Amino acid sequence: MNSLAIRTEPDSYAGRLASRGDLTSFFMTVTAEIGADCYMLVTIQHDQDSNTARIIASNWIHDAIELAGHRLIARLAQSPAAMPGTRPRSIVPQEGSGGSATMSGEEAKLLDVLGHSEIYSLGVYAGGQHYFLLFSASDTGKIIPESLTQAQLRCCYALSQSPALVGVVTTEDRLSQRERECLSWVSEGKTTDEIALILGVSGTTISNYITHAIQKLSANNRAMAIATAIRSGII
């Protein structure tokens, strides 16, 4: 296979992406190489009672995103979420099988009408954050499963080298050392007074640190701040 030979040349993964334009053409190339029609890069947000997807890059048509909705996209992304090395499987259930854990039969039909008859979700790690990469094609069997691991690692490498492009705001930079310290004590179940004793400062100071941390993480309360901090690997 000719395309395989091109893909394994060292130069093909050395390239840094300098702009959003580069990012788009990079994804277009990878999408074409694996035989897919569409790509979508998302992260998952936990801010509601269910997860929603934040779309970072995609060539899905606007209406398809609108109709599928961010919650279904989040479910698609998270369903098997294969990291490199696990064999990826298409997440759209076979016709007539009446749906799967990820989606109902109607949702599968909707995606099929929208031109996403087979969808693969791949986990990508870059810039200290997990992303999900959805590759889809209008006909089942178009995507070459054997080429997905390479595509996945190439995306890991490319995004790792230009994390700023995909809008990674490293929360760890935003929190001060002291704020992080306080949060990690809160996550150990310590009360404000206990933390004040441990760190040898007044309780008011500790409360202030925690309040600032909650604000910076745009959380509603302590529990949410803890959850956000653990999810993003700060503590």
Place this chain on the structure above:
Amino acid sequence: MTNAAKRTRSVGQSSGEHVNPFGDVANRANPDHAMTIPDAVRRCRWIAVDLNARGFGLFVIGPALERQVLSPCFDAAHPGIAIETSLIASGDKSEIVSHARMSSVPCWWSDEKAVPGTFPTLDWCQRIEPLAPGTSGIAFPVHYGRKCGLAVFFGPDIALEPHSLFDIHARCFSLFEAVMRLRPGSAAKIPAISKRELECLKLTANGYTSDEIARLLSLSVHTANQYLSNTTQKLNAVNRMHAVAKALRLGLIE
């Protein structure tokens, strides 16, 4: 594909050439298959064989930013500990630790005496301070969930064929996933928490107050609070924040 075909053929002929049972991603054993640390060491040894590396080790990087250490999981001398592993695990490793936390790009180092350009395939990657002296080596960052690790391979004659980078790194990822699945595998230790209790805890983690949870799940506030204090007790936590943190770290909620 041709590689896989070649390997399958040589299994049939049982020729002298080494046959790597984990060599092909497509033929990989079921990841859910129960694995033990010796299995993992064997799998890692096969990766080392393909890299012509003499030594190897799998390290786990803890989540606490203050502690920039590599904790050894196993190495080539399993069940013992190789000298190199102690060297890698000691000293200031902040460079490689923060790299692995932020990126999936492999790192490499090279012995001064070795011919320049040990790894032409990795020219674009970061060159690091030698993790083990007198050798050349490659370190592959690996990630599974919130867990982060480093698969290290080294030896005087280590070589990376241009075509095998993706395959080797993918196998490192898969190995790390298998090891991380088996580590907290003491299922007995994870307390049985009901679906309803988990629902409440998940909503708490997402910033909802008891009142809001009660409204969302059509419960009374007392019931919601009861669920939450049950969970807190079951997780052996002192308060809600602690329970949320424990549940997240145990993977009970995402």
